[in-house]
Amino acid sequence: MREAEVVVRIPADPARLGLVVGAAEPNPGIFDAISHVLAGLPGDGPRAVRIFLPFVTPEAGRSLARDHRLDLVAAPAGLRFRGGIAGVCAAGAAGPEGFWQWYRTRSGDLPQPCGAIYPQPGWEAGLVGHSAFGMRSAAVAGRIPAGFALRPLGPIDSGFARFAAEVPADSERLRVVVQGNGFDPLLMAACRELLDALPLAATRHVQLVWPYAGARESSVPLRELAALLDAPVVAPAAGITLHPNGHDLMAAHEGGALGHWVRFTSDRDPLPHGPLSPSPGWGPQLRQRIAALPQGVQAAQAPSGVHLRGSWSSGLEALAGALPPERGGVTLLADGDALHSGDRDRVFTTLDGFGHQLLRGVRVVMRSADVGESHCLAQVLADRLNVRLLAATTESIVQALGGQDGRVRPAALVWRRYMPRARSLTRGVTAA
Structure with a gap:
């Protein structure tokens, strides 16, 4: 079961024992095994338990809690594990008819809802028990x-319902997924009404998952919304798509170019902060490094990291604006050819000044980056910087732009992992 492998990334609950069950759904044999484990708990040990198993009905949960004198939390629907969050979900419906929460039952008492997300974020605490x-x-x-789905009156659009159900929850902010495309005064009025009615703890940081809602014409009403909430509001000045990692949202235009999420406050100009939401932590440090590069090195920040320009572009100009960023590390896209000493030196100059934080998870894209076996640019960089890195040739990633819409096909990206030989007995490369 994939969830049993992923759930180890979920933070431990200091007040509750976690029981991970490797099954897609319960059956009599599973419940017998759970009862056997629970019967082995010491009598004076913790009686508060959270079971990570999908589709434990409230009746079954009450029975377990009563038989084993537990303070039990369980999920009555499916479970989705993303980015350190375990959420209860029912795919295909947005709104109260498709919304499920963890429930809590103590020694067989009637179950009470206790939020859709674990660990429970501060914004959700005041919403528990309310589905509409x-x-x-x-x-x-x-x-x-993720928060709320907001749509116009009328029949439910099944495509919107599926998208809203798939939007990942964010532990730091309430997300309002809106069925619309661009600024709409009626939908904006509905957003104001909804958010103004919520507890203050739920609206300290709000993100509108509303395509093109953060475009220039929306600036005034969004700043007014931020003033009403006395909190920042983030919205995209582009369309929205799910990052290949499955737990980040990206701002992207229909043609494939990446866009921006924009932060609105009542007292400052709107601030674009890139296509990834939340924005990667490496952004500010990378900007400082680019500004400090020697005068002869031409570099510009790209959505995925930095584009190191040369005398010829190697086809990277379009790629630099379309390659999805990775939260785990910076991508260096270098013009030129790794077999040319001048082009290699520009890469060395740039990466030599990266601190430890920027080098963690670094990726390199350059023509011929893997040519030369143990002396190829990627291996030399791994040795020189004493880091593990991923590298790809410009040719392989340009090919991933295939298709008429120009979008990067994540499944087509071919990265190779290089290890520093000073730290590992492994020489050469292995497939990533």
Whole structure:
């Protein structure tokens, strides 16, 4: 079961024992095994337990809690593990009819909802027990694991419902997924009504998952919304897609070019902060490094990291604006050819000044980066910098732009992992 492998990344609950069950759903044999484990708990040990197993009905949970004198938390629907968060989900529906929460039952008492997400973020605490809000506006608002789905009155759009259910929850901010495309005064009024009715703890940081809602024409109403909430509001000045890693949202245009999420506050100009939301932690440090490069090195920040320009572009100009960023590390896209000493030296100059934090998880894209076996540029960099790195040739990633829409095909990206030979007995390269 994939969840049993991933759940080890979920933070431990200091107040509750976690029981991970390697099954897609319960059956009598599974419940017998769970009962056997629970019966082995010491009588004076912790009686608070969270079971990581999908589709434990409230009736089954009450029975376990009663038989074993437990303070039990369980999931009545599916479980999704993303980025250190375990969320209860029911795919295909957005709104109260498709919203599920963990439930808590103590020694067999009636189950009580206790949030869709574990660990529970501060914004969700005040929303527990509420799956829908009555709206005066011509809109319908319903809970989803990420926050709320907001749509105009009328039949549910199945495509929007599926997308809203798939939007990953963020531990730092409430997400409002809006069925619209660009600024709409009626939907903005509905957003204001919904957010103004929520507890203050839920609206300290709000993200509108609303395509093109952060475009220039929306600036005034979004700043007014930030003033109403006395909190920042983030919205995209582009369309929205899910990052290949499955737990980040990206701002991207239909043609494939990456866009920006924009941060709105009441007292400052709107601030674009790149295509990834939340933005990677390496951004500010990378900007400082680019500004400090020697005068002869031409570099520009790209969505995925830095584009190191040369006398010829190697086809990287379009790629630099379309390659998805990775939260785990900077990507260096270098013009030129790794077999040319001048082009190699520019790469050395740039990366030699990266601190430890910027070098962690670094990726390098350059023509001929893997030519020369043990003396190829990528291996030389791994040895020189004493880091593990991923590298790809310009040719292989340009090919991943295939298709008429120009989008990068993540499954087609071919990265190779290089280890520093000073630290490992492994020489050469292995497939990533």
